[in-house]
Amino acid sequence: MRLHSPNFADGERIPAECAFAVPDPDEHIAFSDNRNPGLEWDDVPEGTRSFALLCVDRDVPSVPDDVNKEGRVVPADLPRVEFVHWVLVDIPADVRRIEEGAFSRGGPVPRGKEGRHDGPREGVNDYTGWFAGDPDMEGTYRGYDGPCPPWNDSIVHHYTFTLYALDVESLPVAGNFTAADVRKAMEGHVLAEASLTGTYSLNPDVA
16 A cells, blocks of 8 residues: 655655644744645555554654753754644545545644544544643644644654554544554554655754
Protein backbone atom coordinates (compact mmCIF):
# COMPACT_ATOMS: atom_id res chain seq x y z
CA MET A 1 0.00 0.00 0.00
CA ARG A 2 1.22 3.50 -0.81
CA LEU A 3 0.24 6.81 0.79
CA HIS A 4 0.91 10.27 -0.62
CA SER A 5 -0.37 13.84 -0.41
CA PRO A 6 -0.93 16.57 -3.00
CA ASN A 7 0.19 19.07 -0.35
CA PHE A 8 3.68 17.79 0.42
CA ALA A 9 6.08 14.99 -0.52
CA ASP A 10 7.53 12.53 1.96
CA GLY A 11 10.20 14.28 4.02
CA GLU A 12 9.18 17.77 2.90
CA ARG A 13 7.69 20.65 4.89
CA ILE A 14 3.99 20.63 5.64
CA PRO A 15 2.46 23.81 4.18
CA ALA A 16 1.47 26.58 6.58
CA GLU A 17 -2.22 26.30 5.72
CA CYS A 18 -2.18 22.74 7.11
CA ALA A 19 -0.65 23.82 10.43
CA PHE A 20 -2.24 24.89 13.71
CA ALA A 21 0.10 27.88 13.89
CA VAL A 22 2.59 29.90 11.85
CA PRO A 23 5.56 32.05 12.94
CA ASP A 24 4.73 35.62 13.97
CA PRO A 25 7.48 38.27 14.34
CA ASP A 26 5.80 39.92 17.33
CA GLU A 27 4.03 37.14 19.23
CA HIS A 28 6.22 34.20 18.07
CA ILE A 29 3.16 32.36 16.71
CA ALA A 30 -0.24 33.08 15.20
CA PHE A 31 -3.10 30.74 14.37
CA SER A 32 -3.10 29.31 10.85
CA ASP A 33 -5.84 27.78 8.65
CA ASN A 34 -5.44 24.37 10.32
CA ARG A 35 -6.64 22.54 7.20
CA ASN A 36 -6.14 18.80 7.14
CA PRO A 37 -3.84 17.89 4.25
CA GLY A 38 -5.17 15.91 1.34
CA LEU A 39 -4.22 12.23 1.35
CA GLU A 40 -4.42 9.60 -1.38
CA TRP A 41 -3.57 5.89 -1.38
CA ASP A 42 -3.47 2.83 -3.62
CA ASP A 43 -2.24 -0.80 -3.78
CA VAL A 44 -4.81 -1.75 -1.16
CA PRO A 45 -4.64 -5.41 -0.09
CA GLU A 46 -7.46 -7.82 -0.86
CA GLY A 47 -9.80 -8.33 2.08
CA THR A 48 -9.64 -4.73 3.28
CA ARG A 49 -12.92 -3.78 4.98
CA SER A 50 -11.95 -0.36 6.39
CA PHE A 51 -9.04 2.00 7.03
CA ALA A 52 -7.78 3.83 10.10
CA LEU A 53 -5.52 6.87 10.11
CA LEU A 54 -3.18 8.30 12.74
CA CYS A 55 -0.91 11.36 12.59
CA VAL A 56 1.81 11.50 15.23
CA ASP A 57 4.66 13.90 16.02
CA ARG A 58 7.39 11.94 17.80
CA ASP A 59 9.66 14.95 18.40
CA VAL A 60 7.78 16.52 21.31
CA PRO A 61 9.94 17.57 24.30
CA SER A 62 9.60 15.08 27.15
CA VAL A 63 10.15 17.88 29.70
CA PRO A 64 8.23 21.17 29.28
CA ASP A 65 10.53 23.38 31.36
CA ASP A 66 11.98 25.31 28.40
CA VAL A 67 8.98 25.14 26.04
CA ASN A 68 7.96 28.54 24.65
CA LYS A 69 9.97 30.43 27.28
CA GLU A 70 11.64 33.73 26.44
CA GLY A 71 15.44 33.57 26.46
CA ARG A 72 15.49 29.78 26.51
CA VAL A 73 15.87 27.05 23.91
CA VAL A 74 14.58 23.49 23.93
CA PRO A 75 17.82 21.49 23.56
CA ALA A 76 18.21 19.07 20.67
CA ASP A 77 19.41 16.25 22.93
CA LEU A 78 16.33 16.30 25.15
CA PRO A 79 14.48 12.96 25.02
CA ARG A 80 11.37 13.18 22.87
CA VAL A 81 7.86 11.72 23.15
CA GLU A 82 4.89 11.49 20.82
CA PHE A 83 1.97 13.86 20.35
CA VAL A 84 -1.08 12.69 18.43
CA HIS A 85 -2.57 15.14 15.89
CA TRP A 86 -5.21 13.06 14.15
CA VAL A 87 -7.24 9.96 14.95
CA LEU A 88 -9.69 8.73 12.29
CA VAL A 89 -11.32 5.30 12.03
CA ASP A 90 -13.96 3.44 10.00
CA ILE A 91 -12.91 4.95 6.67
CA PRO A 92 -14.88 2.84 4.15
CA ALA A 93 -12.97 0.21 2.19
CA ASP A 94 -13.80 1.79 -1.19
CA VAL A 95 -12.35 5.20 -0.27
CA ARG A 96 -8.97 6.12 -1.77
CA ARG A 97 -8.78 9.83 -0.96
CA ILE A 98 -9.30 12.37 1.80
CA GLU A 99 -9.75 15.86 0.41
CA GLU A 100 -7.77 18.78 1.82
CA GLY A 101 -9.91 20.58 4.40
CA ALA A 102 -12.58 17.86 4.52
CA PHE A 103 -12.14 17.31 8.28
CA SER A 104 -10.61 20.59 9.43
CA ARG A 105 -10.52 24.10 8.00
CA GLY A 106 -10.97 27.72 8.99
CA GLY A 107 -8.40 27.83 11.78
CA PRO A 108 -8.11 26.24 15.23
CA VAL A 109 -11.34 26.02 17.23
CA PRO A 110 -10.90 26.98 20.90
CA ARG A 111 -12.10 24.11 23.14
CA GLY A 112 -12.02 21.77 20.14
CA LYS A 113 -14.20 20.92 17.18
CA GLU A 114 -17.48 19.13 17.80
CA GLY A 115 -16.63 16.42 15.30
CA ARG A 116 -18.50 15.03 12.31
CA HIS A 117 -21.73 13.12 12.70
CA ASP A 118 -21.49 11.10 9.48
CA GLY A 119 -18.89 8.93 7.78
CA PRO A 120 -15.56 8.06 9.43
CA ARG A 121 -15.35 8.57 13.19
CA GLU A 122 -12.93 11.06 14.73
CA GLY A 123 -11.01 10.33 17.90
CA VAL A 124 -9.44 12.67 20.43
CA ASN A 125 -6.04 14.23 19.75
CA ASP A 126 -3.43 15.36 22.26
CA TYR A 127 -4.33 19.05 22.23
CA THR A 128 -6.98 17.92 24.71
CA GLY A 129 -4.28 17.32 27.32
CA TRP A 130 -2.04 20.17 26.21
CA PHE A 131 -4.74 22.81 26.78
CA ALA A 132 -6.11 21.30 29.99
CA GLY A 133 -6.30 24.05 32.60
CA ASP A 134 -6.21 26.88 30.03
CA PRO A 135 -9.48 28.79 30.56
CA ASP A 136 -9.54 30.04 26.97
CA MET A 137 -8.60 26.84 25.17
CA GLU A 138 -9.33 23.77 27.31
CA GLY A 139 -11.76 21.26 25.89
CA THR A 140 -12.01 18.02 23.90
CA TYR A 141 -10.08 18.24 20.65
CA ARG A 142 -11.32 15.75 18.06
CA GLY A 143 -10.12 14.92 14.58
CA TYR A 144 -7.28 16.84 12.96
CA ASP A 145 -5.39 19.72 14.54
CA GLY A 146 -2.12 20.48 12.79
CA PRO A 147 1.49 21.22 13.76
CA CYS A 148 2.33 23.71 16.50
CA PRO A 149 5.79 22.75 17.78
CA PRO A 150 7.48 24.96 20.41
CA TRP A 151 8.63 28.21 18.81
CA ASN A 152 11.97 27.87 20.60
CA ASP A 153 12.68 24.23 19.76
CA SER A 154 16.12 23.60 18.29
CA ILE A 155 15.00 20.74 16.04
CA VAL A 156 12.54 20.31 13.20
CA HIS A 157 9.54 18.16 14.07
CA HIS A 158 8.43 15.19 11.98
CA TYR A 159 4.74 14.40 11.53
CA THR A 160 3.99 10.86 10.38
CA PHE A 161 0.62 10.05 8.82
CA THR A 162 0.03 6.30 8.91
CA LEU A 163 -2.86 4.60 7.12
CA TYR A 164 -3.87 1.09 8.20
CA ALA A 165 -5.84 -1.33 6.02
CA LEU A 166 -8.01 -3.44 8.32
CA ASP A 167 -9.97 -6.67 7.99
CA VAL A 168 -12.87 -5.27 10.05
CA GLU A 169 -15.56 -2.85 8.92
CA SER A 170 -15.61 -0.95 12.22
CA LEU A 171 -13.23 -0.78 15.17
CA PRO A 172 -14.66 -1.44 18.66
CA VAL A 173 -13.83 2.01 20.05
CA ALA A 174 -16.35 4.54 21.29
CA GLY A 175 -16.78 7.88 23.04
CA ASN A 176 -13.66 10.00 23.35
CA PHE A 177 -11.38 7.29 22.01
CA THR A 178 -7.67 7.94 21.59
CA ALA A 179 -4.81 6.71 19.42
CA ALA A 180 -3.92 4.23 22.19
CA ASP A 181 -7.44 2.82 22.05
CA VAL A 182 -7.22 2.50 18.26
CA ARG A 183 -3.84 0.78 18.37
CA LYS A 184 -5.14 -1.76 20.84
CA ALA A 185 -8.32 -2.35 18.82
CA MET A 186 -6.33 -2.86 15.60
CA GLU A 187 -4.17 -5.65 17.03
CA GLY A 188 -4.50 -8.71 14.82
CA HIS A 189 -6.53 -6.85 12.18
CA VAL A 190 -3.91 -4.91 10.16
CA LEU A 191 -3.50 -6.21 6.61
CA ALA A 192 -1.09 -3.47 5.52
CA GLU A 193 0.05 0.01 6.46
CA ALA A 194 1.65 2.95 4.69
CA SER A 195 3.22 6.11 6.06
CA LEU A 196 4.01 9.62 4.91
CA THR A 197 6.11 12.07 6.94
CA GLY A 198 6.07 15.86 6.76
CA THR A 199 8.23 18.32 8.68
CA TYR A 200 7.45 21.61 10.42
CA SER A 201 9.07 24.22 12.67
CA LEU A 202 8.01 27.55 14.16
CA ASN A 203 11.58 28.51 15.02
CA PRO A 204 12.92 30.98 12.43
CA ASP A 205 16.47 29.91 13.33
CA VAL A 206 15.83 26.29 12.39
CA ALA A 207 16.08 25.35 8.72
